[in-house]
Amino acid sequence: LEDEAAYDRIASYSPYDNITAKPYPAILAMGGLSDPRVTYWEPAKWIARLRDVASAGPFLCRINMDAGHGGSSGRYKRLEEVALVQAFAIWAVERSAA
Template sequence: PYDNIAPRPYPAILATGGLSDPRVTYWEPAKWVARLRPASTSGRPILLKMNMEAGHAGAAGRFDDLKETALEYAFALWAVEHRGAS
């Protein structure tokens, strides 16, 4: 995805990552978001949520996992509600 970034109207994006992820190191989503933000022409938010206690599978505890899922659902609902706004 990093190499395919071009100026275009990207949708609202919530990129997530885990600090202790050995497969996708924390700087990869950060680097992707940093390059994507100035390339987007839509004016929609491109956010990065880095979980400081998670690995590749996300949060470890049941309630922590539910908190992550709630954040993703809330962002998705917000993005659908505001899809026409620029």
């Protein structure tokens, strides 16, 4: 907070601070409730700002109430999460190609 150059450098690549009023692709932001590195409100706040400022999308947010930074634990819960991401990616690509 005291080093202005460091602040400007970090702000230059901050996803939240660099949202502009333009079309964005479909986005699925995911987080975990007990993630100590990326707190659950950060993806929610980012998606809310995208919805407010940007166009196109859609902008979706999923907070896993049982996960931390690494996502779901357990083989089947992890596979369900991977399947969700892949299904969203396939849907987004098909949507943009139409």
